[in-house]
Amino acid sequence: SNMHIWIMHNPSRAVFVSADGYVVLWDFHRCSHLSTYLPLINETRDGGAGFYYFVAGDQEEAVAKDFAGQIDELLRRSGGKNRRLAVDKIEIPGLRALDAVGIEVCNGMQLMEHARAIKGIDEINAMRCSLATCEIAVAKMRERLQPGIAETELWSVLHAENIARGGEWIETRILTSGPRTNPWMQEAGPRRIVSGDLVAFDTDMVGPYGMCADFSRTWHCGDGRPTEAQRRLHDIAYEHVAANMAMLKPGVSFTELTQRSHKLPADFVKQRYGVMMHGIGLCDEYPAILYPEDFIPGAFDYVLEPGMTLCVEAYIGAVGGREVVKLEEQVLVTESGVENLTRCPFDEALV
Known part of the structure; x- marks a missing residue:
């Protein structure tokens, strides 16, 4: 299931799920081949979701800003004027970057827990x-x-x-x-x-x-x-x-x-x-x-x-x-x- 434990403390993977079901996966660097068999993933992007110090160093905020820009574009495309985004897990630089582009971050953990129940x-x-x-x-x-x-x-x-x-x-x-x-x-x-x-x-x-x-x-x-x-x-x-x-x-x-x-x-x-x-x-x-x-x-x-x-x-x-x-x-x-x-x-x- 794609190196779960490593990803738990090195958050390098993210998934965007739109209200209409369009799914984008940011996978670990050069690992897009690992998800080609998953029919529900519409688009895979190589890297970009790792804005923690081990991989981004002193450019955490810059990497997070780029990631937030991608989320902003996807949200405008799929949600129009709706600026709400449910997030279950994110590093502090990512949260601040989403706030900076005007995205209203909501508690996604509650949604995910109920969806899985x-x-x-x-x-x-x-x-x-x-x-x-x-x-x-x-x-x-x-x-x-x-x-x-x-x-x-x-x-x-x-x-x-x-x-x-x-x-x-x-x-x-x-x-x-x-x-x-x-x-x-x-x-x-x-x-x-x-x-x-x-x-x-x-x-x-x-x-x-x-x-x-x-x-x-x-x-x-x-x-x-x-x-x-x-x-x-x-x-x-x-x-x-x-x-x-x-x-x-x-x-x-x-x-x-x-x-x-x-x-x-x-x-x-x-x-x-x-x-x-x-x-x-x-x-x-x-x-x-x-x-x-x-x-x-x-x-x-x-x-x-x-x-x-x-x-x-x-x-x-x-x-x-x-x-x-x-x-x-x-x-x-x-x-x-x-x-x-x-x-x-x-x-x-x-x-």
């Missing part, structure tokens, strides 16, 4: 393919899990299997074991996993076709039985995800999801996950369904619609506790309810 059949099939790839990789991780393996070594299996099957990258490195699971958001490190540890991970995997496969599992390492404390954490996480998934159907408001959500036991409220659910597509997307404690009135006054894809989260662990359990399922809102797209089994020893 409802998936078509091709997107859903691509997501199924990415999830299947991820589940194969996770199964191979499970086979490799044994006492003595390092967190990073186990995590590398997910990367290798994703790349081997045409996947792209992984957004995080969140796999931890034993005491490193609590608090969450620590990344995989050199720690050797010990028999009896819980091992928790979040895939965050951008797989084939650029679609994200985002689910979480927690496993028990070794041949012994999990402790009652470990099983309790897993039981609560499982119940939390299942109960919140059961609410999903078309027409339910995001506010209602927050208000009617499964209530966490008091011990686990302080370390609740950042969101209760979130949209998923090319990456984490709108909407963010928040816990009651984090609710922002008026932020997401919308409802579920068929074709939306979501991830339903649970992070269960007490402040100061030795371990936590992280679970997450990726689902599709259908005409009548919800379909769980995730086929990866839970750890039978913990269920």
